[in-house]
Ligand code: AHM
């Protein structure tokens with residue numbers, strides 16, 4: 605048959621089913637879940653592509669979120685998109701997002717909805733008003749227990765409980781990259797079809813790369829060990845700095861070309877900025893599946909058990925050798 609045609613038919617939902625090699629209820633569920641996440645990505649991408657042409661899309665709402673950050677209109681829109689697409693799905697009873705203080709329950713899906721969606725609706729919000737790359741990050745966990753007190757305490761578990769994770773990258777084209785624990789696969793949105801089409805299967809991150817990605821404006825707020833690592837990079841040939849303000853795009857570059865992304869703690873905020881459940885754990889799962897590593901500097905990100913939903917962790921993620929180098933500065937001072 606026509607190879608181009610076969611390719612166009614390898615859509616995301618079909619790919620998930622193929623990965624699980626069965627039509628079991630779990631496989632059907634995961635495929636449906638990924639399909640809904642893809643729909644959310646398409647809705648967000650559509651709005652972004654016309655943002656400058658529409659009233660009331662860009663800029664701040666005037667509110668401050670639970671993290672103490674100013675909320676942008678696009679954050680609110682994207683947050684609501686994910687809620688809307690999972691209504692009436694029967695799959696997801698709870699959604700927990702960086703933008704919401706408490707999980708959002710979809711009563712008509714509870715208690716039959718066995719899954720929880722964790723997400724960062726817009727990663728890299730500061731890029732919104734500048735027409736630069738943005739992302740969405742997601743993870744799926746199975747609900748454990750009945751959550752009878754409505755506090756979702758079963759989510760205070762390590763990242764190995766994630767069934768699926770990935771991100772959507774809104775760049776020159778819209779991409780979706782995901783894992784269900786069987787490698788990492790990327791898809792590009794074909795706007796003429798409205799479908800995410802498989803572009804690369806079983807992506808492997810190089811063991812080493814030349815890119816280091818960190819906000820060096822924080823230099824004097826870091827611990828000395830991080831400063832020493834950066835000094836090492838500066839005096840060593842072959843490194844290139846790349847930092848976009850949206851870690852989904854920085855980490856995507858590193859997934860493809862190798863290197864390391866860092867968002868270390870500062871002396872004032874030892875846990876750094878990034879949130880475990882919605883950001884660091886999903887990306888750690890994905891990068892490990894591609895053969896890379898993710899650590900706080902002291903422990904594997906996937907072993908961190910949060911004490912609260914919005915817990916933050918430092919993040920050092922990327923190629924094995926480059927992560928090990930940073931780790932050695934943190935643990936041994938060189
Ligand atoms: P956000 O989800 O609120 O946008 O925050 C996460 C983002 C990352 O995408 C990015 O790497 C980082 O925050 C940038 O922060 P900073 O401006 O402190 O370097």
Ligand code: MG
Nearest residue numbers: 702724726727
């Ligand atoms: Mg965000």
